[in-house]
Amino acid sequence: MVVPQLKQIRRTYGFDEISIAPGELTVNPEMTNTDFSIDGISLSTPILAAAMDAVVSPKFAGHMSELGGMAVLNLEGIQARYENTEEILNEVVTSPQEEVTRLLQKLYTEPIKDHLIAARVEETKRNGAKCAVSVTPASTKRLAPVAAEAGADMIVVQSTVTTARHISTSQVGLRFPELLEMVNVPVLVGNCVGFDVALELMETGIHGLLVGVGPGAACTTREVTGVGVPQVTATMDCAAARDEYFKRSGRYVPVITDGGIRTGGDLCKSFACGADAVMLGTPLAQAKEAPGKGYNWGMANPHPALPRGTRVNVGVRGTLKEILFGPTSLTDGTQNLIGALRVCMGMVGAQTIKEMHNAEIIMAPSIKTEGKFYQLGFG
C-alpha cells in the first residue's frame, strides 16, 4: 500500500511510563532544599491543595499553611454557595453512588453569594494562611474583584482548558492583562498544555501556570471528549516554555503540575520533568483534615448536561502531616511525600528543585492493575 503523507502522531508520556535515573553523585537528604516561590509568596513545601470542595475549606487552608504549603479555595463551589457547608458535604458523602452525580448537579445550581466569598477569605486568613482562591474564566470578572477586596492573596483562574485566546459570542471574553490591572495580587492561570499555549499565556503577564489536561483520577475528560495530554509530556513542554520565556524576558513564571499525582513517585517525577511546584487533589482528600471525609469529586462534575467527573471513594489514609512528612508505616508511596522527594533528590544528587529539573528521565513502562503496581520494564 502506498502510505500517504499523514499528520504526525507525537509520542507522549505519562507518569507510569517513566522513571528517574539516579545521578552521578548523591546528596544527603537532609541537605536538600524544597523551597518554592511565586511573585513574592514563598513556600517551604512546594505543594498547592487543589481547588476542590472535598479538599479545601478555610480550616484545611490553615493546616496546609502550618505545614509550609498553600491551599486554593474554590470560589464556585459549596463554600461560596452555602452558609452551612458541613450539612451539604454530609449530604454528598452519604448519597448512594448511583444518585450522587445527579445530587451534585442540583447542589451546584445554588447561586454564589458575594458575602460568602468575603466570609471564606476572612476565615482562611484568620486561620493564619495566605488565601488563594480559584475562579473559572467566565466568572473571573465578577468574582475576582470581590475576593481581592476581601483580602485574597492570590487569584487562580482555572478551567479544563484555558488559552490566551477564546472565541465566544455569549460572553465578553476574559483578557488576562485587564485582569492583572484589576487585581493587585499574583494570578495563576490554567490548566494548559503545550509549548505555544504556555508561552502565549506567560506573555500576558500572569504569574504562574497550572499544567495538565485530562490526567486526574476524579476526572474523565479523556474518556468523554477524547482530549487529554499525559502529564510528563505536558510538564516538560510547559517547563520548556518557561525557560524560553525567561531567556526572552528575564521573568521566571513558575510551572505547577496539576493532576494525576497519586504517589511520592509521581510527585518526584513532576519535579524531574521541570515542575516548580505541584497541585494535589486526591492525595490530600485522603487526609483526616480534608472536608471530603474520604471522598473526592472533580470540579467539572456538576455540569448539568455533560458531567466529566465522578465521586470517588478515596478513603481516609492519615493526617495531613503524615501524608506530607510522615512518619508512616505504609510502603505504597502515598505518605511522607516530602520525605520521598528529599530521598529522591538525594539519589539524584539534586540540592534544590532547580537542580531536580536536570534529573535524567528514562522510559520504563509499568502497568497498575486493580491497585497492584506492576512494573513492566522491571524484573
Add this chain to the structure above:
Amino acid sequence: MVVPQLKQIRRTYGFDEISIAPGELTVNPEMTNTDFSIDGISLSTPILAAAMDAVVSPKFAGHMSELGGMAVLNLEGIQARYENTEEILNEVVTSPQEEVTRLLQKLYTEPIKDHLIAARVEETKRNGAKCAVSVTPASTKRLAPVAAEAGADMIVVQSTVTTARHISTSQVGLRFPELLEMVNVPVLVGNCVGFDVALELMETGIHGLLVGVGPGAACTTREVTGVGVPQVTATMDCAAARDEYFKRSGRYVPVITDGGIRTGGDLCKSFACGADAVMLGTPLAQAKEAPGKGYNWGMANPHPALPRGTRVNVGVRGTLKEILFGPTSLTDGTQNLIGALRVCMGMVGAQTIKEMHNAEIIMAPSIKTEGKFYQLGFG
C-alpha cells in the same frame, strides 16, 4: 545474526492509543457547528445508525431523523425476511447464550421478500425519515433497484471488506459505475481501509465511503481471520485519500468511520482523524428505542460455516435523545455524544467538523480492563 530484508511492518493506531491535544485557542461550545452533508442530504447530527437488526427498524429510523441523524436499514436482515419482526426479535433476545449463534444462523436462512423491502422503505418514510438501506455486494444488483423503486433515499453497499475489484467465478461481479446508473440516489460503499483502495473506490463515482475493518465490538473478524486495521489509522488513510481525490477531481466524497466507537471520546477522535461522520452500532443499540432490547449482534454473525460475530448483552442505557444530546448523570462517556463533541471542539478551537480535522493527535496509550478504563500514558 544477519537480519535479512524483511517486509515492513507498519505501526497502526487504535482509539485507545491516542488522544486529542487541546488547541492554541478555545471556542465556546455553543458556537460550534456539527453539520454533515452527503450529495445533497444534510444532517445536523453527523451520525448514521448502523445497518444492524438490533439497532435499526423503520420506527428507530424515525427517531434518528427527528434528532438530526440518519439510520441505515439492513435489507438482508430480519426486516426483509419476516412479516412479524417483533416476534423474531423476541426469539433472539430470549435465547440462551449457548444456543443463540445457532438460532441466528437458522433465522437468517429465511428468504428475503421484495414486498417486505418495499413495505419497510415506505414505513420508514411514513415516520418522517430519509430512508437509507444497506445491501451486500452479492445482492446489490437484485435488491438495490427494488429499494430504489420503493423510494429509498440512499443505498449503502456494505460487506466486511469491499474493494473496487473483486475476483469471482460464481457471481457476476458488481461494478459501481453500473450501479450508479441503475439507481438515482447517493451510494455509500464500505467497508474499506487503506489509501489506495479508498482512492480507487472514490474514482468509481460513489458518494461516500464507510471506513473500518475489524474493530467493532460485536465482530470478531480479527480473531477468526487475523484481518483488521485499527480505526485511527484506517480513518486517517481514507481521509487522506478523500483529500487527494478532492485535489484531483474537485469532488468531495465524505468518509464515515464505522466500528469500534463506544464513547464520546472515540467519536471525537474519529473526527479529529478526518472523519466527516460516524456510523454507530452498539452505542445506539443501548437506546430504549432500539429494536434489540439491550442486545446487539453483528451482520457477519449468521454465516453458517464461519460466524464472526456474537450476540452481546449491551444493556439499555437511556433514551436515544439522552445518548445523543443528554442531559445525563453518567460520567463514562456513553451519553450526550454530541454534547461531548461540542465540548471537544471547544477545547480544540474548532468551529466546524472540517476544522476538527486539523486537531493535533498524540500517542497516549491506555488499557481498558473489565470495563475499567486505565490510561497507561496518564498519571
Add this chain to the structure above:
Amino acid sequence: MVVPQLKQIRRTYGFDEISIAPGELTVNPEMTNTDFSIDGISLSTPILAAAMDAVVSPKFAGHMSELGGMAVLNLEGIQARYENTEEILNEVVTSPQEEVTRLLQKLYTEPIKDHLIAARVEETKRNGAKCAVSVTPASTKRLAPVAAEAGADMIVVQSTVTTARHISTSQVGLRFPELLEMVNVPVLVGNCVGFDVALELMETGIHGLLVGVGPGAACTTREVTGVGVPQVTATMDCAAARDEYFKRSGRYVPVITDGGIRTGGDLCKSFACGADAVMLGTPLAQAKEAPGKGYNWGMANPHPALPRGTRVNVGVRGTLKEILFGPTSLTDGTQNLIGALRVCMGMVGAQTIKEMHNAEIIMAPSIKTEGKFYQLGFG
C-alpha cells in the same frame, strides 16, 4: 549520562501484536487454493499435527489424512514405549495436577522398543495415512532407520533448538547429509529460528524446516531459560532464508510454523508471514479424536531435572472435521480453521498460499487476559 555502545536489541513480533491488512482486490473464498507440497508429498490442507502424545496416535493420523492434512507420530513417546497406550493415556489424564509432572517423568523412562515403532508405522499406514515420524537429534541415528525400514514416509528431526552445528563430547553428533543418505524419505528439521541458522540447515539438503522456539502454550521454555523468539519474526526470518536459498540453489524448502497457533487468526497470520504450512498442537488436542482426551502436554515435559512443559486442560471442543472445516457455532476463531483461512485469503486477495506471502502485515497490538481478547490497537 554518556550512553556506551551497547549491543543492539532487535524488536520482534508475536501474533497478538500484528494483524493482516485487507488487499487492494478481493477474491471469492471458493476460488482460493490452500495446497501444500513437500518433496513430492502433497496436502490439500496445509496443516501438520504436532508430534505430541496427546495429539497424534496412528488412528488420529488416519483422520488427519482423510481431511487432507498429515500427522507426525512421536517416536520417543508413549506409542513407542508401551504396548497398551490407552491405559497409559488414561493414567496421565486422570492424575491430579500436582502429581502429573512427576508421573510423566516416570512414564517416559520406559525404554523405546523397535518392534513398537514398526507396529505404529504399519498401523498408521493401515489407516490410509502417509506416516510421518519424529525423533530427537540424539536418537535419530538409531531410530530413523528403524522407522524408515518399517515404511515411514517422512522423518522429522526435532528438538527445542536444532542447528546444523552441535558441540558435544558425550554423543557422536548428528550430521544431516549423512542422515539423508541413510533414509530415502523426506526429512523435516526443527525447531529453528533466525535467517542464518535456517539457511545453514537448508544447505545440508533437508526438505523442510520447522520454525519456532518458545511460543507454544504447553511449553515454558522462555520462562525457564529466557530463550524464545516470537513467532511472527521467527517465521518472517526463516521465510526470507527460504527465498534466499531458492534464489541461490533453485530448490524450494518449505517453512512450517510450529507453536503458538491457537486460532484461525494466528494460522492466517503465519501464512501472511511466509509459512508454507503450519504445525498445530493444542488446537488439534481439542478434537474429539485426539488421544489426549481434552489434555495436552509438551514434549520437553518429561525431562527429569528440568521439565519445561506442563499438562494443560485444553478441553474437548469438537470433532476434527469441525475444527478444520466447520460448520461451527463458535465465534472465537478456534473452529473451521481452513474456512477462516479461505475467508482471509479472500479479503487479502490471495488465490494461493504463495500469494498470501505478499499480504500486508501491520503492527496492531492486542492483549488477551483470562481468555478475553482485548485488542489494544482497536477501538
Add this chain to the structure above:
Amino acid sequence: MVVPQLKQIRRTYGFDEISIAPGELTVNPEMTNTDFSIDGISLSTPILAAAMDAVVSPKFAGHMSELGGMAVLNLEGIQARYENTEEILNEVVTSPQEEVTRLLQKLYTEPIKDHLIAARVEETKRNGAKCAVSVTPASTKRLAPVAAEAGADMIVVQSTVTTARHISTSQVGLRFPELLEMVNVPVLVGNCVGFDVALELMETGIHGLLVGVGPGAACTTREVTGVGVPQVTATMDCAAARDEYFKRSGRYVPVITDGGIRTGGDLCKSFACGADAVMLGTPLAQAKEAPGKGYNWGMANPHPALPRGTRVNVGVRGTLKEILFGPTSLTDGTQNLIGALRVCMGMVGAQTIKEMHNAEIIMAPSIKTEGKFYQLGFG
C-alpha cells in the same frame, strides 16, 4: 504545535521485555562451565545470596558454600543486633501484615553489637563457608574493620544508590580508596546503575560491582521516590563500563546483577546482558534452609520515616539444592536455576559465562498478571 527541544527520554528494558535468541550453533549442556571468580575467590555457582535477614544466616551461608555459591551476611540486620535471632525472626513472621512494617521499624532500632559481628563471622566460617558481609556506606568505617578483624573474607558496601561521590555535612564521607587500604579483603560496592557511575566506582579500585536500583520484588523504591532503572539496561550499561575499564586498565571488575531475578529465565537473561554473577533474594528466601521461613523483607524497609520495602509471603518452595540444581517437578522456572542456565547456554552455544555475554538479546514484551505469565510478543 511547535515542539521545543526537550530532554531526551531514553528507552530502557526490563527482564519481561526481552528474551534470548538461540545461537548459530548449540552446545551440550554438560559441556558448559558456569565458574565465577572475584579477586581470587572462585565459585562454581555464580550466585550470591542477598544480604537480607530473611535469606542469610551463618547456617545458610554454609549451605550456599556447599553448593558452590556464596552468601552475604547483613551486618546491620538482626544477626548483628540480637543474640537470639530465632526468636526475633519468629516475631517477624508471625506478625499480622498490617503491623509488620511498624514492628520491623522497632526491631531495627536495637543497637548493632561488635561482639555479635565477630560471633556471626566466626560461626559462618565454622560452617565451612567464605564469609562475606554487607554494610551501608554510613557505617562502613566503623563496622568493616570489625568484620575484617574477625576474619570476614569479603566486604560488601551496599545502599540503594551508591556513587563514588556523596555530598553530606552530617557524615564524614566514605572514600573507597581509604577503605581498600583499611581492609585487606575484596570489596564489592553497590548498588549502582549507569555507565559513568560504574566506571567511576571501578576507578576507585574496588573489586566488584552490584548492579540494580529499584527492581526488587521486596522493594518499592520506584513507587515511593520515582527512582529506578530496569535491570536489563542497568546490567548492559555496567557491563559496558566493565569492558571499557578493562580496556583502559587491564583489570577486570566483575559485575553482579542484583534485584528482580525470580526465575531461571531472568537469571539467564542477566548473564546474556553481561553479568558475571547474580545476587538473589526472594528465590533463595523460598528455600527450606532460609531463615525467613517463607517470608522476605527488604533492607530499606526499617527506615522509620520512609519505609520502602514490605514483608512479602514468598512461600517455602523446596530445598536450596532443588532451587539451585533440581531435580524438580515444577515447570515455572523457579527451581533448578543452574540447570536452566546450562540448558540456556546450550541453546545459545555458549560454553562459558563470558561467551554468554555475546548472546543475542531481542525485544519481546510479556506481561505477568496475578502470577500468570503472559507473553505479549508470543503467540
